[in-house]
Amino acid sequence: MSEAYGPGVARPGVRDGAGGDRGGDGAGGGAAARFAGLARRAAELDLADPLRAKRAEFVLDDAGPAGPAPGEPPVVYLDGNSLGALPAAVPGRVADVVAHEWGRLRIRSWTESGWWTAPERIGDRIAPLLGAAAGQVVVGDSTSVNVLKAVVAAVRIAQSGAGAARDEVLVDATTFPTDGYVAESAARLTGCALRAVEPHEIAATAGPRTAAALVNHVDYRTGRRHDLPGTTAALHAVGALAVWDLCHSAGALPVGLDEHGVDLAVGCTYKFLNGGPGSPAYLYVRRDLHPRFDSPLPGWNSHADPFAMSADYRPADGAVRGRVGTPDILSMLALEAALEVWDGVPIGAVREKSLALSDFFLECVAALPGGAALTPLTPLPHAERGSQVALRCADAEAVMGELIARGVVGDFRTPDVLRFGVTPLYTSFSDVYRAAEVLGEVLDDRR
Ligand SMILES: Cc1ncc(COP(=O)(O)O)c(C=O)c1O
Ligand SMILES: Nc1c(O)cccc1C(=O)C[C@H](N)C(=O)O
Secondary structure, rough: OOOOOOOOOOOOOOOOOOOOOOOOOOHHHHHHHHHHHHHHHHHHHHOOOOOHHHHHHEEEEEEEOOOOOOOOOOOOEEEOOOOOOOOHHHHEEEEEEEEHHHHHHHHHHHHOOOOOHHHHHHHHHHHHHOOOOOEEEEOOOOOOHHHHHHHHHHHHHHHHOOOOOOEEEEEEEOOHHHHHHHHHHHHHOOEEEEEEHHHHHHHHHHOOEEEEEEEOEEEEOOOOOOOHHHHHHHHHHHHOOOEEEEOOOOOOOOOOOOOOOEEEEEEEEOOOOOOOOOOOOOOEEOOHHHOOOOOOOOOHEEEEOOOHOOOOOOOOOOOHOOOOOOOOHHHHHHHHHHHHHOOOOOOHHHHHHHHHHHHHHHHHHHOOOOOHHEEEEEOOOHHHHHOEEEEOOOOOHHHHHHHHHOOOOOOOOOOOOEEOOOOOOOOOHHHHHHHHHHHHHHHHOOO
């Protein structure tokens, strides 16, 4: 923890799922005073925040080039783990792509404006955020589609190796549903059985019949970070491949794909990478696996010579092999403009602030007089935490509805989870303080 946040952020006084010291003293007066004291701390932490200038690069109610919006008090936006806020550079760039590149240059833009090579170029822009060297990430399609490509390709690679037949795919039992659905189909396509396994048990469960495992780096519901290096190494030890879903980690914490020898990875760009609704996803294939990457969706964009229009399929070399059909250029170039906010931002600094924000939010929640109604699901050890705080709460859906009505936007996940994403490029300590304060008011009003 750096000087910037270190001394200011105390360890939260809550224990994971166990109640703990919630600061509720029954009388409420002392707790209320303690809670009020946290407002000053939030302001101090904001002043010392090395990333605080980044907020002005986003369109938010109280930030961005246009300044504060008149009228309504600014919304506290803690849902960047579902849809990232709009980077201020995007509207102008999209307008230019539409008016000039499409409007004036028309078909020439495929070459003259770099449209054709955008999937690899933007992949190379995302790669450093994933800890990947250039040439291994390609942007396109949705995460769901990339899960299919990655899992089928991983199984095909595993099955082509020497040794016993591999007929089993493991999937994280707590996964976001789309991965489970697609993995089941990928397993069927490759003659495998699919087995759902708790993520922390995948390392010990994988065996000589395992072809591949699909695991989430960070759990979408609880915000728990799983052991990417250890699980990957354990899969390799039995000859299986590791496929990671990075939707909830890319842009929020270091991933270290190359360092940890991950085989394939996928992720979306509309959360912490702020690419916009439905922005294209990405696929990482480790360089040495490129020659063996056999896509289940070998569209013409992945052909070695697409404009030969040959009847025979011959895959391109490199990350291009992960492409399918014509890229969604408007979304893709909006994403490219959105990625400019990362210029000069080390992912380590983002991680530090993310942990400081979630610690501080947990501390504020613990200090709420009514905080006993909330059970943190997000692990307290930093090594196990992603970039959100998930709180179990009775009537969570109604509580989140009231929070949103009062200007604090998080989200609800079934059955009883309040989710608050912290996105260090634009979330402030005052934001999370205010969110806890309003949460306290909502809980008080419901008592
Ligand atoms: C872990 C994870 N995987 C996949 C997805 C979604 O995939 P897609 O972009 O294909 O809808 C999400 C969120 O929507 C997610 O949280
Ligand atoms: N992709 C989404 C969408 O199109 C609509 C609403 C929400 C989403 C999400 O991204 C959900 C998100 N993956 C989650 O963690 O719950």
